[in-house]
Amino acid sequence: MDEVFKALADASRRALLDRLHARNGQTLTELCDGLAMTRQAVTKHLAILEAANLVTTRRHGREKLHFLNPVPIHQIGERWIRKFERAKLTALGDLKKRLEDSDD
Amino acid sequence: MDEVFKALADASRRALLDRLHARNGQTLTELCDGLAMTRQAVTKHLAILEAANLVTTRRHGREKLHFLNPVPIHQIGERWIRKFERAKLTALGDLKKRLEDSDD
DNA sequence: ATGATAGGCAACCAAATGGTTGCTTGTCAA
DNA sequence: TTGACAAGCAACCATTTGGTTGCCTATCAT
Numbered sequence: 477m478d479e480v481f482k483a484l485a486d487a488s489r490r491a492l493l494d495r496l497h498a499r500n501g502q503t504l505t506e507l508c509d510g511l512a513m514t515r516q517a518v519t520k521h522l523a524i525l526e527a528a529n530l531v532t533t534r535r536h537g538r539e540k541l542h543f544l545n546p547v548p549i550h551q552i553g554e555r556w557i558r559k560f561e562r563a564k565l566t567a568l569g570d571l572k573k574r575l576e577d578s579d580d
Numbered sequence: 581m582d583e584v585f586k587a588l589a590d591a592s593r594r595a596l597l598d599r600l601h602a603r604n605g606q607t608l609t610e611l612c613d614g615l616a617m618t619r620q621a622v623t624k625h626l627a628i629l630e631a632a633n634l635v636t637t638r639r640h641g642r643e644k645l646h647f648l649n650p651v652p653i654h655q656i657g658e659r660w661i662r663k664f665e666r667a668k669l670t671a672l673g674d675l676k677k678r679l680e681d682s683d684d
Numbered sequence: 685a686t687g688a689t690a691g692g693c694a695a696c697c698a699a700a701t702g703g704t705t706g707c708t709t710g711t712c713a714a
Numbered sequence: 715t716t717g718a719c720a721a722g723c724a725a726c727c728a729t730t731t732g733g734t735t736g737c738c739t740a741t742c743a744t
Contacts, residue, residue, distance in 0.1 A: 478591050485589030486702080487582050497664060504721065517703055519722075538711040538720050546664045553665070557657040560601060560650045590732080608691065621733055623692075642690045642741040 477556075480548045483528035488513065489521045493530060496544035503539045581660075584652045587632035592617065593625045597634060600648035607643045 483489055488511075495507055508518045522542060525531040532543045587593055592615075599611060612622045626646060629635040636647045 481591075481594070482589050485586050487585075488702085490585070493664075505719090513702090514704065515721080516705085516723095520702075540721065544664075549661055549664045553657055553661040557653055557661065560597075560648075560653045561657070592732085609689090617732090618734065619691080620693095620735085624732075644691065 477551075479528040480530065480552060483524050483530055484549075484552075486521070486524075488517075489525055492518070492521055492525065493544060496531065496542060500543055501541045503541055507542060581655075583632040584634065584656060587628050587634055588653075588656075590625070590628075592621075593629055596622070596625055596629065597648060600635065600646060604647055605645045607645055611646060 491511075492507060496502060504515065504519065504522070507522070508515045511518065522531060522533075526533060529548050530545055532545050534541045534543065595615075596611060600606060608619065608623065608626070611626070612619045615622065626635060626637075630637060633652050634649055636649050638645045638647065
């Protein structure tokens, strides 16, 4: 879980996920295209995404195809974000109470 | 948005959010209690959470009370995670296709 | 008033991070 | 078979990050 959060922390990596989301199964050089980064930098980012299981790869000849794996993202939503959703209504209550208390 | 992702990338900070989720409005020293970190380290983490708008504070005498703000977390869920949710079903289709293609 | 308590400020440090350059390996096509 | 193209490896670099220590300030209670 921690690896996923860390992987998502970088804007370049989120952009890569976006690209794969737009078109799945891209090769490394395709993913590099138009980015202000060397290929090696992208390689490193993809390695981190792969380690976090957010991206899976498959060799096809000399090309390496990259596929988005949305499962960990989904799990973050389910296991982590949902927990705080529940707090939202009670937090509103807290805010109300805080505002009421502020005249003391 | 980037600040929120970065703030959530650290396990200590997520633990702090958990603590506030369990009991809202804690003081700095309360939040430090039982953690293997100096108070100053916690201060820094809280500053980052506050900059990301995940935590709001309120002075009460010499104490500083910390409140969880679940809104940015909610937004991550809505604006970011949901987008990839939609990809899930099509991704399953892709996987199926990939498995079929693997005998070439 | 004065000590204890809650927090703030700033300098410093080691390790992790995001990036580079240069070179090598593997695979396709002519 | 020999370029050209896709990707991998490794060393290096600057900056950021997560943490520390030491000291200062503000507020409460006696």
